[in-house]
Amino acid sequence: MKSAVIASFLCLLLSTAFTSPSNAGDTLTPRRPISDDGSTLTSDGGRFQLGFFSPVAGSLDRYIGIWYNISARTVVWVANRGRPITGRSGHLSMSENGSLLLTDGRSSTIYWSSSSPALAEPEARLLESGNFVVMENGSDPSSSAAWQSFDHPTDTLLPGMKLGWNLSTGLNRNLTSWATSSDPSPGDYVAGIDVAGVPQLVAFSY
Ligand SMILES: *[C@@H]1O[C@H](CO)[C@@H](O)[C@H](O)[C@H]1NC(C)=O
Ligand SMILES: *[C@@H]1O[C@H](CO)[C@@H](O)[C@H](O)[C@H]1NC(C)=O
Ligand SMILES: *[C@@H]1O[C@H](CO)[C@@H](O)[C@H](O)[C@H]1NC(C)=O
Ligand SMILES: *[C@@H]1O[C@H](CO)[C@@H](O)[C@H](O)[C@H]1NC(C)=O
Ligand SMILES: *[C@@H]1O[C@H](CO)[C@@H](O)[C@H](O)[C@H]1NC(C)=O
Numbered sequence: 504m505k506s507a508v509i510a511s512f513l514c515l516l517l518s519t520a521f522t523s524p525s526n527a528g529d530t531l532t533p534r535r536p537i538s539d540d541g542s543t544l545t546s547d548g549g550r551f552q553l554g555f556f557s558p559v560a561g562s563l564d565r566y567i568g569i570w571y572n573i574s575a576r577t578v579v580w581v582a583n584r585g586r587p588i589t590g591r592s593g594h595l596s597m598s599e600n601g602s603l604l605l606t607d608g609r610s611s612t613i614y615w616s617s618s619s620p621a622l623a624e625p626e627a628r629l630l631e632s633g634n635f636v637v638m639e640n641g642s643d644p645s646s647s648a649a650w651q652s653f654d655h656p657t658d659t660l661l662p663g664m665k666l667g668w669n670l671s672t673g674l675n676r677n678l679t680s681w682a683t684s685s686d687p688s689p690g691d692y693v694a695g696i697d698v699a700g701v702p703q704l705v706a707f708s709y
Pocket of ligand 2: 599600602620
């Protein structure tokens with residue numbers, strides 16, 4: 504019987520150990536996509552980065568993720584968990600209405616996308632909390648998120664993220680382990696809120 508809970512609860516308290524922010528910018532817009540050429544977004548204070556990565560050095564499998572901007576890369580979120588792009592033709596862009604699209608430049612196959620209510624001047628910003636938020640240009644991300652990565656956790660709980668049902672969006676947010684350390688597709692272990700009876704944090708395997 505599987506006993507250990509593998510879903511990793513990573514609540515690192517990182518202080519201001521990091522140096523100055525980079526020029527890479529923290530914002531994706533319809534006119535500023537990201538290609539798999541080493542481009543990244545870096546949060547304003549430098550704590551998190553978003554971009555393409557391979558879980559195993561040298562692998563052709565490419566994912567869009569968010570990681571702590573430290574030398575031992577710690578991935579905290581993955582967009583296309585079970586659908587890697589093979590090779591470096593990936594492209595993360597934003598449509599004119601604010602939905603995010605992960606495509607393969609060769610075939611225009613959509614590997615992952617985010618839903619979004621139609622926005623007029625959308626932007627997506629990587630916040631210093633590690634949350635990637637789609638909103639109207641210039642609005643307050645804490646109150647105006649049209650879509651946010653914190654609503655779609657992978658295996659890592661960051662400070663400020665909530666699990667369980669959001670009754671207004673109907674999302675039941677949980678943490679699901681990676682299949683293996685080299686494969687971010689959903690694995691056997693899930694942690695979330697069991698709302699049958701008194702709400703409680705539960706972790707289980709399939
Ligand atoms: C964070 O990212 C920026 C931009 O890539 C880089 O200059 C900086 O050295 C990084 N910080 C750490 C601690 O890795
Ligand atoms: C936004 O644009 C995308 C890509 O063009 C499209 O698939 C999607 O249906 C649009 N969403 C809305 C709410 O208009
Ligand atoms: C966002 O709004 C600012 C002013 O509030 C403007 O300078 C900028 O060009 C806008 N960016 C986009 C992508 O619309
Ligand atoms: C539920 O989602 C809505 C819309 O994104 C958000 O405004 C609200 O704060 C969320 N509530 C909880 C408890 O997360
Ligand atoms: C956990 O969340 C994922 C993504 O929303 C969903 O596909 C999966 O069914 C959920 N698992 C459980 C056990 O609730």
